[in-house]
Amino acid sequence: MNISILLDFALKGLEMSAPIAFAALGAVFSEKSGVINIALEGFMIVTAFTVVWGSIAFQSIWMGLLFALIAGILMSLIHAVATITFRVDQIVSGVAINILAIGVGRFLSQRIFAQETQSAINPYLFPTFHGINSFAFALIPIAFISWFVLYKTVFGLRLRTVGENPEAADTLGINVYLLRYAGVMISGVMCGFAAATLYPSRWINGMTGGRGFIALAAMIFGRWHPIGALFAAMLFGYADTFRIMFETKIPIPSQFVQMLPYVLAIVVLAGMVGKAHAPAADGKPYEMGEE
């Protein structure tokens, strides 16, 4: 095996990992604040559309990114309002948003591009580096910033407290709702970044392909830690890259190679030593005490 194939693999793998990793980082923020977010898939369906639409409409990928971030925040607000303000079951809200998002993507595509299943081609892209989307490199600093924010700032400390022990946080005068809104909205922002690395040259119905769910598995496998989630997401991303690059050279049916990341996820989750460290109040709605 020569160096250029190895470099190709390393870079392509990073590009493939990026959307999963961004979504997984988003999941970390949401769940650290105590809100389970299975709507990442839905967020990404919509942000993936808006990044393409925004780029074409304003002839700049940066505008596309901006619209992806706005769309991510708007989608996350639905989840936040339903689960934090109205304390609706977080998984139910997530399922509903995922269904809603399929409709939003296809509806907008039909209205704007006159085709329900795909958009027009977007020629305004980030510059490429050795054939990959250079925005994928933003993943590394953003993952470290996420770690810094969560573990080295007052905001991060408060966010984690709200997810571990909202009663205590409330007693200390921390606004539980506000921090949980922040956690969920950051997951929307991250799904905006995810869209910018997914496939910004065209929106296709079903293009997210379950990456939002894989991101959740990556977050759990990464033990609700940003850097852990980053590496877990890279495991999935590189497994997929391996499949695409070497499928024809491996003597096993391609469908089994396709299953690999999912089987890997199950095995890894089943074999995780000790208890998984979910935030103690993850998934539990909280009602703030009255003044």
Next chain:
Amino acid sequence: MLKLKIDKYRLYELLSPIIGFLAAIIVLLIIVIVVGESPAKAVSAVFKFTMSTTARLATVFSIAIPLFFAGLAVALAFRAGVFNIGAEGQYFIGGLVGAMAGIYLRLPAFIHIPVVVLFSMIGGALWALIPAILKVTKGIHEVITTIMFNNIALALVNYLVNEPLSGRGTSSLEAQTHEIRKTALFGKLNNLFRAIGWNVPDHVYLDYSLIVAILMGILVWFLLFRMRYGFEIRSVGTSLDVSHYAGIRVKHIQIGAFLISGALAGLVGSQEIFAIRGFYTFEIASGLGFEGIAIALIGRNSPLGVVFSAILFAFLKQAGYGLQLYTSVPNAVIYVITGLMIIFIVVINEIMTRYIRALRKKEAG
């Protein structure tokens, strides 16, 4: 006096699905107006496509059958506090196992049909087994494992149908199994309906899967509300701690409910496989497992409720096609409405609960 009050509260609770549905319909009408269509035209398109003729109405019921299985499967799991997002994978596997029994076993029809139903259920249950075990022994959330199993199922079925079980004819481009034996095919009930005066045309599928659906609905109702095991399932779903103290084997119940849920999910594809196509392919309708979640929620996890919500969803699906055909509103709008409807229902339900609590507080003092 007191009894009357309790009834009033129950009424509030029952109101939320209705208000949620109406709110979603209002949003739909707003979208119709924004798109530049007249609401009257949209309403007539929906009416025309869903209930203007016997055939249209029968089609709605036909579409409701697989949706009912999906909703019932998810609802039963919900009752035990299990979130089965894996109905999707369970019916792809269940359908294949059932189809195998239909292709490779030689039996007289009166045994063969129950056998393929049973095999479909076993297939679905088996696909739920590992997530069920991982949930109770390792505490791994079933939402994650079942989603992984959905993806594994699709790849596995794709492989099996393309390679070892392939029966691809020269006429078909899409990978498929051999034809299912005549003895295992689901016949139509259309003649029966005609005999009682309901003129269901031949192209509409109201077949044996309808009988299976009714049977399963009754069995699940009986299990949940007339059997000790069902009481334990409901108890576990209501409170794990209380059930534990009451001596109920919580893990045992959750695994059981998960498997029964998988077995019911195994039947989702049965109409398409045994009545419509007559062979198995991984091209059978997908996404019904996820719709099952919405159907269970709106049917409040009761068998009778699921009947109504499955029909409602079938109606919405057809309404979407009607809108697409007769107006410029895309079919996709139905997904938007469905998603919003679920959110509206749960949010309104929460508001009602708070309102009732406030009322009770006021009455108490």
